[in-house]
Amino acid sequence: MDQPAISDYGFLSDCRSGALVGRDGSIDWWCPDRFDGRAVFGRLLDPDAGHWRLVPAAAGHAGHRVERAYLPDTLVLRTVHHTPEGSVAVTDALAAETGARGHELGMNSPAVLLRRVEGLTGRVRMTLDFAPRPDHGLLTPYLHERPDGSVLAAAGSVLLELRAAGVPLRAGRDRVEVEFDVAAGQTVYFSVGYGAAYGNPPVRLDPAAGLAETVQAWQAYRETHEYDGRYPEVVRHSTVVLTGLTYARSGAVAAALTTSLPEWIGGDRNYDYRYSWLRDFAMTMRALWVAACPSEASRLFAWAARSVGRVGDEPVPVLFGLEGERDISEHESTHLRGYAGSRPVRVGNDAWRQRQLDVPGEVISAVWRLRDYLGDTLDEELREMVVGLAEQVAGTWHLPDRGMWETRDTERHYLSSKVLCWVALDRAVRLAPRLAGRGDPVRWAAIRDEIRATVLREGWNEEVGAYTGAFGSTELDASALFLPVVHFLPATDPRMRATIAVVERELSDDTGLVRRWNTDPAGFLLCSFWLVECLVMAGERERAEALFERVTGYANDVGLLSEQIDPRTGAQLGNTPQALSHIGLINAAWRLTDPTTA
The missing domain is CATH 2.70.98 (Beta-galactosidase; Chain A, domain 5)
Structure with a gap:
């Protein structure tokens, strides 16, 4: 077509x-x-x-x-x-x-x-x-x-x-x-x-x-917003795009405007991204913080707390409707032929049913980042959410899950999920003085340290010479680039530096695009921006700058980025405009401005 x-x-x-x-x-x-x-x-x-x-x-x-x-x-x-x-x-x-x-x-x-x-x-x-x-x-x-x-x-x-x-x-x-x-x-x-x-x-x-x-x-x-870092024009424009994806009545940020634009033409990985992902929470908060948007951040926190509600034993859904709806069950619109014939066309997203252990870490990390805007004592809803999420992580971190890429096959012990469990408890311990006596920071710290030891032991694959996507797997996954970004390991750590090099060699090429895994046919823009951040933190600023400018060059003539890029043609793929791509751009620009930023 x-x-x-x-x-x-x-x-x-x-x-x-x-x-x-x-x-x-x-x-x-x-x-x-x-x-x-x-x-x-x-x-x-x-x-x-x-x-x-x-x-x-x-x-x-x-x-x-x-x-x-x-x-x-x-x-x-x-x-x-x-x-x-x-x-x-x-x-x-x-x-x-x-x-x-x-x-x-x-x-x-x-x-x-x-x-x-x-x-x-x-x-x-x-x-x-x-x-x-x-x-x-x-x-x-x-x-x-x-x-x-x-x-x-x-x-x-x-x-x-x-x-x-x-x-x-x-x-x-x-x-x-x-x-x-x-x-x-x-x-x-x-x-x-x-x-x-x-x-x-x-x-x-x-x-x-x-x-x-x-x-x-x-x-x-x-x-009303000021940004005083590097690459101000593209950062300001990306912030406008994020504002445009914000559903003002609730403060939720839609992951993208569209549904079912394919990750590969003719493929079936065509999902509905018109909802708000808790996983994106910390990265969104960081981007809003960089762009000096505290009011938007506060509204997004309120939306998250009300959407999550009181945390119990059930896994917290990774995504919600824009007004906090939990059940956004997926169905196929069989009457639609799909973009360029790419079927199925989906409405709704069944990822809300998955167990994804990284979600609490993203949310609690966001609270930590914006702590100074939120006061010395968090309000009751936010406080209860942090405590509930920390307790859930403490009791479930050892379980397998679907991972941050929301695989629809078997559950695994994904590296990124375990690292975000560590983040959840690490930040919860740091937030303990603002929780009005709630929580158990001593126990949380002990479990946090156990998670870290497990990741360092089980996540490294000697055969590959890198941290791989899941415990016991030889398959590379670009989500390993997230470890320095969340300060689990410094980019200069020998094993982390080796991982960055292997990901560059095996999942990237001279286009500057980073694929999520070996069988992923297209470059995933967020991962490419994570690589920029890793290079900055590893002391390779000139390479990082060149990569940033190459990746931002994939924006269209009016500065919009979709989810992925075809490395053969440079064509945009996936849902558009993609919030995570613009978030990755903002955060990478700030890392180039201030390499020590948290």
Whole structure:
């Protein structure tokens, strides 16, 4: 199937939902109710699952050229189309609430897509093709022309209202198709508002004022954050992307905007990443700390504590819905053909059922990192969460699990899981003075030391000359690069230095991309940034800088990173934009700024 490359897409967000717009002017993904909702534009996963295309009629022909950029410190995207007849700019945004500033961004987003067309030179013929298909493409709406010139699309629980300023709209049987001319100096606005068939109708905004408000809201938000480290431009932009993946009502950060974009074209490792992973917690907190975002960190802590609830004997789920939902059972959408024919297409993620022993370590480590923002005594919910997680680790660390890569085969004694169990108890011991007398730091310290001795004894494989992915295994795993990052071992430790060298030799090449394991066909960006951090901590700053710049070079033309990169072609793979990739970038940039950072 002929589909745009993953890197062809730009990301729009209102911190409630997100949309993807291609270089071809087509909005191919939008779940308007919230990030993990049902798509009304789903062409990303099937050519017939809905889109909204707005592009010069000459697009794709000789002489058509595209330039794109975000307006500074925003997720408002401006695309300039150069054609033989002239040039035109299309500016796309998901509207912010009127008057929203700073941390109000996304709290009450109106769920309105805004598109502005500006004639720059000459006279350009434009084409609009509006073909919504709600419920991930299962529904074809009825289209109703209204007296004021708008078109209402209604199907199932969804209402969409298409409005235009200065262009007559005509509804066909299942889509709106319009052609119009834009001359130099002329401006035309379009909007699509989302509403509920049995609830609130779509919000109507003045599109010019709405676009200006949205730009101001993003820029005001960014003005409240300062970053004074190296590579400030890419760090600031990655922080904007993380903000765009934040579900403002709860503070949860979605792992990605999309579901089922394949780790390899034609493969079946296609998962739904539109949820919030506790595993990502410490890395996210570290990135927010680097980017000076304490308010976001505090809200994310509150979300985590309430989502986890009181910790009992059952393993804490690795991921939750954006408002703390625990059961996000997975099913296959068999009617969708998948990105470039890659099936299955999944909605939901059954990893929530897995035992993953690394999760408590990530969460407690995040609390430790932001301890100074959280006060000398943690609030009750956070305190109970830390104690409960530490006790769970103390009682279960010796069990096998699925590991941080969420394998769907047998459980094993994964190295990274054991190391994160050590992290959980190490940080819990350090937090003990802030736990108001709760917990048992003496016992925790003893178990922590036992875990460390076990990892050092069982994790090293003499045959391979490295720490391997699981106890007793000869298979390398790039997650071993995490050991210096969490300060389990210094990067200069002889065995750790040997591990870094073996991972570089066996799991990487001159592209700078690091695969997670030998059979992984693509480079995993987070692991590549871990290697940057390891090289810095090993004293190889020049190599680290060169690697950082090479890896960040895989971002697309508007600075977005997906999950993985095809080392043969440089093509982006996996769900996009990927929070962990941007988190890895931020943290690696800060390590290059301050090698001693915790």
